[in-house]
Amino acid sequence: GAGVSQSPSNKVTEKGKDVELRCDPISGHTALYWYRQSLGQGLEFLIYFQGNSAPDKSGLPSDRFSAERTGGSVSTLTIQRTQQEDSAVYLCASSSHLGGTEAFFGQGTRLTVV
């Protein structure tokens, strides 16, 4: 596609429910990142994919968070048993390869847990 696409753009969910956030990277981009941006905070790294594997998932806050990537393309970030502190904007980015190549960001999914 022309850019990184994330869906949904907004999600309101009840505490305790599971949510799935989707990211469609730019076609051909092998690297894919998930970040979380909370109000007044910077970008918190969650997980990074190279192809379908995740060499670095050190930023996932707890075992309620998981992510997968299939076909070297679409990625899904799943949050189980959502808590109010999970409310944030979840950003996805992709890049063509490691080192020196900028990451292109999607518009983000704004998650609100009520």
Add this chain to the structure above:
Amino acid sequence: AQSVTQLGSHVSVSEGALVLLRCNYSSSVPPYLFWYVQYPNQGLQLLLKYTSAATLVKGINGFEAEFKKSETSFHLTKPSAHMRDAAEYFCAAHGSGNTGKLIFGQGTTLQVKP
């Protein structure tokens, strides 16, 4: 571990004044460095990047940044601020080699006063 520090979470300048946003990185190996801008309710957009080709890097919208290895800095400047420059600015570092992780600073909100 690699880290990025942005000094000053908020910077306020008058229209027409010099903009200086500070960024320092911590890395044993000079990384690839980036500045991104995030306008209100929008995704992140690349301003400029350093990839060792030149220490002074020019970006979009009149911004530039200078890589100083001795100071481990990559400060962002613009000679004359415009109202449209009001946004949040993020410095980011990507380690050379197969590290995979793009690390962001906490961000600096730039306010431009008329």
